Amino acid sequence: MQWINAIIQGILLGGLYALLAAGLSLMFGVMRIVNLAHGALAILAAYLGLVIVQATGISPFLALLAVVPIMAAVGYLLQWGVFNRALSMGGLSPLLAAFGLAVVVTQLLQLRFSADLQSLQVGSLSVASITITDQISIGVLPLITFVVGVVVILGLQIFLSRAPLGRAMRAASDDPQTVPLMGIDNRRVYALATAIALATVGIAGMFLGMRGNFNPTYGDAMLIFAFEAVIIGGLGSLWGTLAGGMVLGIAQTVGAQVNPSYGILIGNLVFLAILAFRPTGLMPKAVTT
Amino acid sequence: MSLLSVRDLDVHYGDFQAIYGLTVTIDEGETLAIIGANGAGKSTLLKSIAGQVTPTAGSVTFADVDITRTPPHKRVPLGIALTPEGRRIFPSLTVEENLLVGAHVKRKGPWSLASVYEAFPLVADRRDRLGANLSGGEQQATAIGRALMSNPRLLLLDEVSLGLAPVVVEQIYAALPAITSTGTTVLVVEQDVNQSMKVASRVQCLLEGRTVLEGRPSDLHRDQIASAYFGI
Amino acid sequence: MSATSSSTRDLHAVVSPHARVRRATRASWIGLGVAVALILVAPIAPYVVDRGTQGSLVTLFSLIVMATMWNLLAGYGGMLSIGQQAYIGIGAYALVYFADTLGLDPFMAVPLAVVVAGVLAYPISFLAFRLSGGYFAIGTWVIAIVIMLIVQQVPAFGGGIGQTFSAFSELTPGRRIAYVYWLSLAGVVLAVLVTYLIMRSRLGLGFTAIRDDAVAAGSLGVRVTRSKRFVFVVAAMGCGLAGAMITANTLRVQPDSIFSVNYSVFMIFIVVIGGLGSIEGPILGAVVFFALQQWLADLGSWYLLILGVIAILITLLLPRGLWGLISGDGRIRLFPVGYLLQPRPAGGTGAGAASPAAPSGT
Numbered sequence: 001m002q003w004i005n006a007i008i009q010g011i012l013l014g015g016l017y018a019l020l021a022a023g024l025s026l027m028f029g030v031m032r033i034v035n036l037a038h039g040a041l042a043i044l045a046a047y048l049g050l051v052i053v054q055a056t057g058i059s060p061f062l063a064l065l066a067v068v069p070i071m072a073a074v075g076y077l078l079q080w081g082v083f084n085r086a087l088s089m090g091g092l093s094p095l096l097a098a099f100g101l102a103v104v105v106t107q108l109l110q111l112r113f114s115a116d117l118q119s120l121q122v123g124s125l126s127v128a129s130i131t132i133t134d135q136i137s138i139g140v141l142p143l144i145t146f147v148v149g150v151v152v153i154l155g156l157q158i159f160l161s162r163a164p165l166g167r168a169m170r171a172a173s174d175d176p177q178t179v180p181l182m183g184i185d186n187r188r189v190y191a192l193a194t195a196i197a198l199a200t201v202g203i204a205g206m207f208l209g210m211r212g213n214f215n216p217t218y219g220d221a222m223l224i225f226a227f228e229a230v231i232i233g234g235l236g237s238l239w240g241t242l243a244g245g246m247v248l249g250i251a252q253t254v255g256a257q258v259n260p261s262y263g264i265l266i267g268n269l270v271f272l273a274i275l276a277f278r279p280t281g282l283m284p285k286a287v288t289t
Numbered sequence: 290m291s292l293l294s295v296r297d298l299d300v301h302y303g304d305f306q307a308i309y310g311l312t313v314t315i316d317e318g319e320t321l322a323i324i325g326a327n328g329a330g331k332s333t334l335l336k337s338i339a340g341q342v343t344p345t346a347g348s349v350t351f352a353d354v355d356i357t358r359t360p361p362h363k364r365v366p367l368g369i370a371l372t373p374e375g376r377r378i379f380p381s382l383t384v385e386e387n388l389l390v391g392a393h394v395k396r397k398g399p400w401s402l403a404s405v406y407e408a409f410p411l412v413a414d415r416r417d418r419l420g421a422n423l424s425g426g427e428q429q430a431t432a433i434g435r436a437l438m439s440n441p442r443l444l445l446l447d448e449v450s451l452g453l454a455p456v457v458v459e460q461i462y463a464a465l466p467a468i469t470s471t472g473t474t475v476l477v478v479e480q481d482v483n484q485s486m487k488v489a490s491r492v493q494c495l496l497e498g499r500t501v502l503e504g505r506p507s508d509l510h511r512d513q514i515a516s517a518y519f520g521i
Numbered sequence: 522m523s524a525t526s527s528s529t530r531d532l533h534a535v536v537s538p539h540a541r542v543r544r545a546t547r548a549s550w551i552g553l554g555v556a557v558a559l560i561l562v563a564p565i566a567p568y569v570v571d572r573g574t575q576g577s578l579v580t581l582f583s584l585i586v587m588a589t590m591w592n593l594l595a596g597y598g599g600m601l602s603i604g605q606q607a608y609i610g611i612g613a614y615a616l617v618y619f620a621d622t623l624g625l626d627p628f629m630a631v632p633l634a635v636v637v638a639g640v641l642a643y644p645i646s647f648l649a650f651r652l653s654g655g656y657f658a659i660g661t662w663v664i665a666i667v668i669m670l671i672v673q674q675v676p677a678f679g680g681g682i683g684q685t686f687s688a689f690s691e692l693t694p695g696r697r698i699a700y701v702y703w704l705s706l707a708g709v710v711l712a713v714l715v716t717y718l719i720m721r722s723r724l725g726l727g728f729t730a731i732r733d734d735a736v737a738a739g740s741l742g743v744r745v746t747r748s749k750r751f752v753f754v755v756a757a758m759g760c761g762l763a764g765a766m767i768t769a770n771t772l773r774v775q776p777d778s779i780f781s782v783n784y785s786v787f788m789i790f791i792v793v794i795g796g797l798g799s800i801e802g803p804i805l806g807a808v809v810f811f812a813l814q815q816w817l818a819d820l821g822s823w824y825l826l827i828l829g830v831i832a833i834l835i836t837l838l839l840p841r842g843l844w845g846l847i848s849g850d851g852r853i854r855l856f857p858v859g860y861l862l863q864p865r866p867a868g869g870t871g872a873g874a875a876s877p878a879a880p881s882g883t
């Protein structure tokens with residue numbers, strides 16, 4: 001029973017990881033940028049939510065309405081100010097710029113908020129749960145997070161396959177040199193892609209903060225978990241990312257069930273095993289994102 | 290008044306000069322064919338008109354607007370569309386999605402999904418197929434259709450016949466009257482002299498980045514063209 | 522180096538009679554002179570400066586070794602790693618294991634620790650090479666974390682608390698630091714020399730080709746993956762050496778700190794600031810970084826923040842770093858790794874008057 005419970009908790013945790021990974025996947029899919037600042041930006045969003053909640057006393061869920069557009073704006077500006085230029089320089093420039101950004105964001109948060117653990121208070125919701133049996137209960141907040149993760153991924157999938165802008169993003173991903181011949185400004189498409197990616201990062205960061213503690217250094221782990229979800233799932237597949245997040249979540253919770261200090265290690269080992277024996281991931285896909 | 294006027298154009302790729310003081314003008318409604326051997330500067334000329342390369346000297350004027358330094362994506366709304374060398378169909382998009390991307394700039398005009406499908410039955414049959422899975426002829430037809438979706442005033446066609454079977458080339462050129470009859474000005478770049486002589490109202494022959502012969506197809510002699518083409 | 526001279530001959534055969542191929546310039550002879558002078562003077566430091574200064578110099582040397590290795594990976598091999606701390610930790614733990622646990626002579630234990638880092642890097646490369654670009658970067662980081670988590674679980678290594686390095690305990694502090702200083706000096710000279718020789722070899726030429734166009738280089742017979750794997754292993758050995766140097770200097774290993782990602786942060790910032798893709802850049806960068814570290818030490822978090830901002834700005838505005846600025850984008854090279862094509866003087870008298878027309882290997 002404990003194992004079943006661990007698996008259920010792992011699946012729910014996987015929803016959070018998939019939510020985190022969606023933006024990483026989108027930026028890579030459209031621009032081939034691996035945003036090494038992804039985790040740091042998720043933590044930035046959590047602190048942004050914290051500041052808003054503390055200043056206004058509103059619920060973190062309401063604060064989402066502010067955090068998401070702010071993060072989208074940050075993404076748009078980052079793409080114009082940093083990544084578009086780094087992309088035009090080629091080579092390792094985008095990665096190096098993203099790496100520098102990760103350090104800068106983490107250090108800024110460290111300066112402003114110190115390394116103290118914080119969390120976003122959601123009152124009784126944090127302990128609310130649906131009891132299935134004596135030993136199995138599903139936390140309401142993890143369930144909400146999971147559902148939000150699925151909805152975000154579904155939304156991104158529909159956006160990319162149906163919306164004109166999503167189509168333009170796929171075209172830019174295929175052949176950035178030809179897209180301008182369609183009257184489309186690559187740099188603007190990229191800026192909008194990063195804006196959308198960081199909007200999802202905003203959502204992920206807020207749920208991360210509601211589900212548990214965070215401090216400025218948590219960004220490293222968030223980047224790694226998002227990355228592992230993407231690779232386990234298979235590059236270029238958003239549904240694969242969801243599956244990858246769940247596999248990682250299950251590995252961590254089941255590992256922690258064995259020994260509380262093994263959770264992260266087992267998660268990483270499962271990732272390395274999949275890299276070794278199934279390097280294309282669980283659900284590889286050549287096209288879309 | 291000419292629709293497009295390219296004056297004294299110089300284009301360099303690094304130290305290599307591809308075009309030397311080239312002048313090309315097209316009147317509205319004309320079909321101009323630029324012919325020449327490999328490396329004559331034909332594709333470079335089209336790229337300068339579409340904005341993919343920036344000339345080192347000279348000017349490009351379109352509908353009385355100097356567009357020499359206008360980025361490519363801002364030339365499409367003015368009414369310039371290019372079917373690039375190598376067709377460059379988006380491989381992960383379906384044919385229909387390729388066409389819709391071409392319609393990103395919503396210029397008014399006769400061309401729509403329906404009219405492109407009508408002009409190119411080849412494209413209509415393949416509308417749900419991925420760009421990656423098209424034959425060369427299907428790619429070329431889709432590329433022209435995609436360019437038409439922006440309802441251009443000036444359509445630039447780069448090497449339509451390259452690598453295609455003669456029968457497929459015939460099929461694609463069969464759609465050209467439907468395009469020109471709507472008043473669209475067309476600039477064709479071809480290595481295939483016979484094909485361009487058939488469709489063009491005027492022919493300009495380039496050799497090593499310079500104009501060596503110019504005239505109406507009916508006024509030009511086959512030997513004249515051959516010597517201009519090969520520079521002998 | 523026979524490979525070098527024969528390929529120079531090959532180039533002579535293909536270039537026009539009006540040009541000649543050279544591998545050295547006046548600047549490179551000056552560079553060699555300065556380098557030799559420094560190497561000859563440096564060993565007297567223990568007789569001249571105090572122990573604290575020697576310890577600081579060892580830290581500087583370890584930074585130069587790490588940055589040189591990171592540059593070998595990224596600047597030449599095109600591999601951006603955030604996981605080099607794995608080999609720093611392996612080198613450190615291996616040194617403690619061989620010297621303390623097995624009781625080997627510490628000066629024997631250091632080369633053994635370097636070999637262990639290389640031996641472990643070889644199988645690891647097969648895993649890491651399944652990823653490329655930015656995903657390779659995070660993958661190397663995950664591998665470093667896994668190694669740290671495993672080390673933490675091993676009681677023989679002291680678990681999460683770590684171990685003290687006590688092989689030097691019978692030496693007087695002055696003697697110990699002098700030995701460590703000489704050891705580190707030898708290490709840094711060796712690391713830079715090896716990198717320089719690799720880059721001057723056929724392999725280095727192949728890397729320039731891979732960086733410019735991996736597919737074309739592969740089709741011309743450059744063994745892309747094999748060359749990359751070789752460099753990956755060499756860089757791991759270099760970082761193992763740095764780890765041994767750090768441990769011999771600080772006398773402690775502790776998993777959280779010796780496997781800290783901050784080492785990768787330092788390497789990346791040093792190379793970006795100094796200049797990616799040259800031998801001189803990482804050395805200059807390490808000196809600048811070290812000076813900033815001393816100068817900004819009191820600022821705490823501000824210090825990494827400032828470095829991060831500088832790194833972003835240099836990435837976007839000065840992709841060849843400070844060395845690129847000083848050398849005029851590679852025209853001056855103290856350590857020439859490429860081939861210079863120079864116009865042959867018409868009368869045969871104006872030797873050295875012409876500037877290199879095509880500096881390569883940048």
